[in-house]
Amino acid sequence: MRDFNDPKNAWWRHAVCYQVYVRSFADSDGDGVGDLPGITSRLPHIAALGADALWITPFYTSPQKDHGYDVADYCDVDPLFGDLDAADALLARAHELDLKVIVDLVPNHTSDQHVWFQAALAAGPGSPERARYLFRDGRGVDGSEPPNNWHSVFGGPAWTRVTEADGAPGQWYLHLFDSTQPDLDWRNPEVGDMFEDVLRFWLDRGADGFRIDVAHGLYKEASLRDQERPELARGLPDDHVAEAAEERSMVERTLTDEPMWDQPEVHEVYRRWRRVMDDYEGRMSVAEAWTQTAESMAKFIRPDELHQTFNFSWLLAPWSAQAFRDVVTDTLDSLAATDASPTWVLSNHDVVRHPTRYGGGAQGLARAKAATMTMLALPGSSYLYQGEELGLEQVDVAEEFRQDPSWFRTGEVGRDGCRVPMPWGGQKPPFDFGPGEGQPWIPQPDEWVDLTVEAQEGVEGSTLEFYRSVLHTRRDFATTAGDEVDMVDLGDDVLAFRRGPVLAVLNCGSTPVDLPAGEVIAASGPLDGSLPGDTAAWLRV
Incomplete structure (x- = not known):
């Protein structure tokens, strides 16, 4: 079986x-x-x-x-x-x-309308309900500054301050995305x-x-420490990431310090999930x-x-x-x-x-x-x-x-x-x-x-x-061609590889290239004895 x-x-x-x-x-x-x-x-x-x-x-x-x-x-x-x-x-x-x-x-997060988060808002600081999320006291004398310098993926600060039941400014909660998407505390x-x-x-x-x-x-790192960010080291304003798209893209590409992402503890979650999945066939x-x-x-x-x-x-x-x-x-x-x-x-x-x-x-x-x-x-x-x-x-x-x-x-x-x-x-x-x-x-x-x-x-x-x-041609070889891929050199502008009986050729250049010997079984555009630029072909060889 x-x-x-x-x-x-x-x-x-x-x-x-x-x-x-x-x-x-x-x-x-x-x-x-x-x-x-x-x-x-x-x-x-x-x-x-x-x-x-x-x-x-x-x-x-x-x-x-x-x-x-x-x-x-x-x-x-x-x-x-x-x-x-x-x-x-x-x-x-x-x-x-x-x-x-x-x-x-x-x-990673729920809606702020989830019953857990609504209960957390009502229960107040130090409660078991708030322990399901990442609530923290603010920094500064009156707690008016966010707990750390993290940014939301959607721009702006990753923290929002709540108003407590008595009407006073209260704790802050983490949201790596929108403020309506509070992050859960997976240590709970x-x-x-x-x-x-x-x-x-x-x-x-x-x-x-x-x-x-x-x-x-x-x-997230348990300490929720500040992130070392390149724009701060260059003396740029703290909200720079939210204000300039091109610069933000550059910053994100150069980031290496990510205390909010890819922590080792996450893998235990997926080991547990795998045990659940294996209880169900396929x-x-x-x-x-x-x-x-x-x-x-x-x-x-x-x-x-x-x-x-x-x-x-x-x-x-x-x-x-x-x-x-x-x-x-x-x-x-x-x-x-x-x-x-x-x-x-x-x-x-x-x-x-x-x-x-x-x-x-x-x-x-x-x-x-x-x-x-x-x-x-x-x-x-x-x-x-x-x-x-x-x-x-x-x-x-x-x-x-x-x-x-x-x-x-x-x-x-x-x-x-x-x-x-x-x-x-x-x-x-x-x-x-x-x-x-x-x-x-x-x-x-x-x-x-x-x-x-x-x-x-x-x-x-x-x-x-x-x-x-x-897609229908692919079904003829997808599960039988094997997992080995052998690169074939057909020039700098050409990606070519052999997988089982199929040779895939992609011409990224502007000049047509000769196709190797074989039966063409699919092409992304018209062929005339050669492979034009911006075109791919599959050959059975």
């Missing part, structure tokens, strides 16, 4: 997982916001595409300050998206279509016990896996862990911890054969000792869509298709983001429609541009996203009329048909 807990045999080891951003996939009731019945109605699209699984962003009860990543109840569905019956129906229909379902779990055993119950709740309902949000952030977990090194990333997927972790290196690489080559070799080398399978991703709900990152327009789309196809030839799992199969680009969302909390905290554009709802059909917005005539929660651009599923269905050369063809 096949052992599905053996990573070598597990379904997820070489799966294509399709990310569904719940608010923006499909709307069943005409309120302009996607929901679980909407997803269920569109599951045949995901199955026909050739995906093996879908990952759904949080649909739990939430005030939606961060679009579901602020959870008020982990064991219920927000009425905006449906109810538990709708979740059960989605799981059942997905399994009928041979699709696995990965649900998003948010263990009640927190770990609660999340084990949450895991079992969704596993018992049939969830096939979990995507773990901010998996590297659960534990279930998996994948970490969102932004670590500083590949070696640190690999620690999350040791044999007794999580099954996979997102590898963002492919997403972050520039359009360069050498950069892609380095990502492949570094990733595979870092995982060699773990026996875990790598993951590959180019877009998600937090980043600029990759056709836009690659320059936009025809060139951006050509590069996006070529990079995607090359990624899909590698061993391991690939994660696709809804709409990339239509060639959607980043949208410049008007200020009045922006809803990302980072926009309100920093004044920067934020992530709304990659979250515009899917266009399914019709000649004008909402492009069959839902019933009715009005625009959805983020307006769709009129020019998407030629990019809808309906407009591309069955059209030779369309991005949709390209994805369908490539």
